[in-house]
Amino acid sequence: MPARRRRPAGDGRPRPADRGARPSPRRRRARAGRRGHRALLLRVRAFVQRHLHDPGLSPAIIAAAHNISVSYLHRLFRGHDSTVAAWIRGQRLEHARRDLADRTLRTVPVHRIAARWGFPGHATFTRAFRATYGLPPRDYRHQALGSPL
Structure with a gap:
């Protein structure tokens, strides 16, 4: 098996270590x-x-x-x-959390806010909300709006 020949230093082709060398087509792709x-x-x-x-x-x-x-x-x-599903759930929870803290929506029931953001049931929403924010949505709303329980 013949030995591989080394390219001469000045053969004109760019080397990876050379500054300004263009990336290979594979790297560009x-x-x-x-x-x-x-x-x-x-x-x-x-x-x-x-x-x-x-x-x-x-x-x-x-x-x-x-x-x-x-x-x-x-x-x-x-x-x-x-995951995709976790990101969707997180986005829904964040939007619902913002709505719960919004004074203009204080008369909208919690289950309507949950449905507005795609939660199929109130219990599902409450469990997910509590797991993420540490308290049920009703309590969060009272705390955020500064109203007594």
């Missing part, structure tokens, strides 16, 4: 793929924000709306410390 990945993730998140009120919103619905597979959708969220 990978970089473009990451940009596309970020753009798709932003579109997915915008779609979810527009459809948070829908209790039927699921990874399958989101994937179908973006012409991607459910597994690819999960891969998009893999590097963001949560």
Whole structure:
């Protein structure tokens, strides 16, 4: 087996260690793929924000709306410390928390706020809210609005 010849130092082709060397086509494709990945993730998140009120919103619905597979959708969220469903639930809880603390919505019942943000039932919402914020939504509302229990 013949020994590999080394390229002479001045053969004109850029070396990876050279300053100003252009990235290889493989690296350029990978970089473009990451940009596309970020753009798709932003579109997915915008779609979810527009459809948070829908209790039927699921990874399958989101994937179908973006012409991607459910597994690819999960891969998009893999590097963001949560699953798709957990991110949706977190967004719904945050919007509901803001509504509960809003003085203009103080007469709207808690179960209506829960339904407004896509929670199918009051009990489900109360459990999720308590697990996330440490107290039931009713108590949170009273605390946030400064009214007595």
